[in-house]
Amino acid sequence: MKTLVIIDDEPSVINGLTRYVDWPTLGIELIGTADDGDSGLALILERKPDIVLTDVKMPKLDGTEMAIRLRSLLPAAKIVFISGHNDTDYLKSALQVQAVDYIFKPISRKELSEVLGKVVAELDAEFRERELVNVMQVKLTQSMPLLREKFLLSAISDGIHMAHPEEKLSFLELSFLQAERYLVLVVLLDDLADTMETRSERDKQLLSYAVLNIIQELIHQETGGIAFEKTLGEYTAILTIKEEDETAEDSPSTENRLFSLAEAIRENLGRWLKLSVTIGVGEETNRLVDLPQSYKQAREAANQKWYLGKNRILTVDSMEVSDSGRYRLGAHSEEDVLSLLKAGDSEGLQTLLDDIFSRLAHNRSPGFSYERNVGIHLVLLSSRVLLEGNLLSSEWENKELQVWERALKLETLQELKALIEAYLLDLCSAVQLKRRGRTGSVIERIERLIDERFKENLTAADIAAGVYLSPTYVSLLFKQETGETLFEYLTKVRVEQAKELLKDPQIKFYEICEAVGYSDPSHFSKVFKKMTGLTPSAYRDRQI
Numbered sequence: 001m002k003t004l005v006i007i008d009d010e011p012s013v014i015n016g017l018t019r020y021v022d023w024p025t026l027g028i029e030l031i032g033t034a035d036d037g038d039s040g041l042a043l044i045l046e047r048k049p050d051i052v053l054t055d056v057k058m059p060k061l062d063g064t065e066m067a068i069r070l071r072s073l074l075p076a077a078k079i080v081f082i083s084g085h086n087d088t089d090y091l092k093s094a095l096q097v098q099a100v101d102y103i104f105k106p107i108s109r110k111e112l113s114e115v116l117g118k119v120v121a122e123l124d125a126e127f128r129e130r131e132l133v134n135v136m137q138v139k140l141t142q143s144m145p146l147l148r149e150k151f152l153l154s155a156i157s158d159g160i161h162m163a164h165p166e167e168k169l170s171f172l173e174l175s176f177l178q179a180e181r182y183l184v185l186v187v188l189l190d191d192l193a194d195t196m197e198t199r200s201e202r203d204k205q206l207l208s209y210a211v212l213n214i215i216q217e218l219i220h221q222e223t224g225g226i227a228f229e230k231t232l233g234e235y236t237a238i239l240t241i242k243e244e245d246e247t248a249e250d251s252p253s254t255e256n257r258l259f260s261l262a263e264a265i266r267e268n269l270g271r272w273l274k275l276s277v278t279i280g281v282g283e284e285t286n287r288l289v290d291l292p293q294s295y296k297q298a299r300e301a302a303n304q305k306w307y308l309g310k311n312r313i314l315t316v317d318s319m320e321v322s323d324s325g326r327y328r329l330g331a332h333s334e335e336d337v338l339s340l341l342k343a344g345d346s347e348g349l350q351t352l353l354d355d356i357f358s359r360l361a362h363n364r365s366p367g368f369s370y371e372r373n374v375g376i377h378l379v380l381l382s383s384r385v386l387l388e389g390n391l392l393s394s395e396w397e398n399k400e401l402q403v404w405e406r407a408l409k410l411e412t413l414q415e416l417k418a419l420i421e422a423y424l425l426d427l428c429s430a431v432q433l434k435r436r437g438r439t440g441s442v443i444e445r446i447e448r449l450i451d452e453r454f455k456e457n458l459t460a461a462d463i464a465a466g467v468y469l470s471p472t473y474v475s476l477l478f479k480q481e482t483g484e485t486l487f488e489y490l491t492k493v494r495v496e497q498a499k500e501l502l503k504d505p506q507i508k509f510y511e512i513c514e515a516v517g518y519s520d521p522s523h524f525s526k527v528f529k530k531m532t533g534l535t536p537s538a539y540r541d542r543q544i
Contacts, residue, residue: 001024001027002028002050002123003051004023004053004116005030005033005034005049005051005052006032007052007053007054007058007066008035008055008058009035009036009058011035016107018030021112026116026117026120028051028120036059037054037062037065038061040052040061041069044077045073048074050076050078051120051123052080053080054079054081055082055083056082057084067099078123079099080103080116081099081103082104083102100118100122101119144172147172148173151172155292156230158292159291165288166178176224176225177226177288178240179241182225182238182239182241182288182294183239183282183283183284184238184282184291184294185239185261185265185279186235186298186301187269187278188279188302188305190276190305190411191310192232208229210273211273211275212228214272214273215237218261218265218268219239219261222260223240223261224239225239225240236295241254241284262281263313270311276311278302278305278310278314279314280299280301280303280314280315281298281313281314282294282301301316301318302314303368306368306411306412307413326363328370329374329377334377334381336352337349337352337378341382341385342385343431344429344431344432346429349428356374357413360413371413372407372408372410376404376407379404379424382400382424383400399423399426425470426472429473430473433469445467446463447489449467450463450489453466454494454516455516456517458490458517460474463486491527494516494517495516495531497515499532501515502536502539503540512524
């Protein structure tokens, strides 16, 4: 409901408007009256009504002068003048102060209702407009981070091409980006797939917030600028470099400050969040329009971790290109790989793989999809060996699929080499066994080795070396053929030996423990009880 005050020096007018008009039906509440301009102005300032219904011609302070003062003091109030037909000169002056309407005396209820109805409708429309503006202002405030991020993404992809970007930067609260020179850093999370795979969306957002918070705080300490998340696991920082920062006495050089910042980012993310990161550093530019070039350099430098390894700070100097051009895996090398696999020549295959990946490591040009494709291609070549050697099984199909999936997640050439090498050498071992037809013999040799050396601190590597096969393949083969793991069989042998020794009451427990390969009597007792259901002493008591 809108509020109203009436100001008129004629008591009959005030009395009539007060007693004979049904204001609530018009959506109006009458909150006060006055009989002259001075008291009317005081009443208006006290009550702050939405509508002022005032006579034009009054003693002391007429309606026109009162409206002029009111317009500066309460600009939102709507003024409707009451005028006699002989007061038209006053009315003309009054209308110049932006009154919304006027009513001639004697006042007609119908005319009063029509005029005030329009005034109420106008107030409602203004209220809705203000509400809309307020809502839009809230939404604008809430979306400001998104607008800033959109602007920053555009800045590093397309550049800032405005002749005078100051107004835009000020609106986005990025005025601090106005500087003499700029430089872009790119921070890549290492092992991104492994880091993010097990996290919920909420945990991913929390991690991103924590990373940005650390980066931004360090930027404020060392130089100036802003950091933002470009994509999942990639954080970009636009750094500002000001001349006064370099002219200060004893201030470090720009290069030293930037490397100090990059090192601080790397060290703090490792310390507080247990994250390994690779940081790429672009070259300086003195124009906002050239930010995309600095970003491109920083991103390509960071990509060099494929060749140089993770958890490093890399610059454009890291992007060396071999004069001899990029290495390509030729048909001759493919045939060599196939021949060595079919022959089960593990030593020859490992030498060839060392050569292939060493040559790939010298490509060192931006982009590493070819090297990854070479690794996957070598796995595909091995499928022919499995098929032709009648070795193809669901187990090998699953292993091949796992290698493909893992290869797509790896971030360095060295990791890719280790993955492909382990898979192909396992295949070599399988081919060797197939060619010799000695799977059963191998199991016997493994069991015999364990039976003879159970007193030692045997590892899978020790057992594998004893039968001249890889640890992975020996473990897999033994489980497939016997249904138990190497260490389950080793434990069984040790416990059986311990049972025999426990039958002799002259032999002390610690002597039995050492005799069957255990250095810790407590651990030996737990293992023995798990296998037999009895402690060594309880078992001995039953035998006596």
